[in-house]
């Protein structure tokens with residue numbers, strides 16, 4: 216008997232990729248529920264393997280969130296957000312520009328707990344390129360077009376090949392040199408934001424930006440990336 220795969224999605228939205236080498240690219244974000252490194256509950260944060268997470272990935276109650284019974288159903292919802300986003304945000308000239316590749320970013324929570332080859336194939340059938348934001352602790356299904364691995368100090372990375380490494384900095388037990396063995400096209404440092412700051416000035420992040428800048432100046436293999444969406448005040 217084949218098992219029924221249900222996807223649990225916290226939220227989905229159309230925005231600009233705010234981080235890494237694809238920064239500035241219009242994208243549909245599909246944020247899966249659940250992570251293997253934190254429950255997502257504040258009371259568990261201090262004891263979590265990953266304790267600086269800036270994201271709510273608990274449940275399915277966010278915008279356009281829910282459970283999806285089939286890859287086709289989830290792919291259709293993603294397609295609708297791409298189409299709708301273009302209609303409400305983009306000008307008609309770019310809608311007419313059929314050279315633009317629709318782009319979906321699977322994130323979370325930890326997307327590799329749920330993303331499978333069938334869903335990736337379904338997105339490709341709809342003409343999408345598929346990006347993934349992962350902590351790198353789980354094997355990846357075939358067919359991902361852009362893989363971003365963001366290592367966490369206390370979690371073993373099993374993905375040794377990807378398009379970009381995006382290390383949140385600083386993590387005292389995860390100096391950038393530790394990840395030179397990951398075969399990637401790009402190596403980014405992303406200054407750690409204070410998860411307690413929802414709006415207003417993030418003093419810790421301001422200091423982490425200075426530290427990351429100094430590291431990149433001293434080690435040019437690493438480039439700085441900022442969370443552009445937070446600067447812009449978008450999702």
Ligand SMILES: C[S@@+](CC[C@H](N)C(=O)[O-])C[C@H]1O[C@@H](n2cnc3c(N)ncnc32)[C@H](O)[C@@H]1O
Pocket residue numbers: 250267268269270322323324325326348349350351364365381383405406407408409410
């Ligand atoms: C919320 S995670 C979800 C995907 C996956 N679980 C991961 O960790 O890569 C998305 C991205 O946000 C980054 N991130 C999480 N908390 C952050 C923080 N406080 N400051 C900067 N980046 C953060 C993660 O490292 C990751 O690159």
Ligand SMILES: Nc1nc2[nH]cc(C(=O)O)c2c(=O)[nH]1
Pocket residue numbers: 230231232233234244270322323348444449450
């Ligand atoms: N605009 C925007 N860009 C992002 N890049 C990675 C994100 C994530 O949470 O995975 C993210 C996000 O949440 N919003």
Ligand code: SF4
Pocket residue numbers: 250251252253265266267268269270272323324325350367
């Ligand atoms: S691994 Fe990713 S989703 Fe999980 S707690 Fe850390 S940053 Fe958040």
Ligand SMILES: [Mg+2]
Pocket residue numbers: 270
């Ligand atoms: Mg985010």
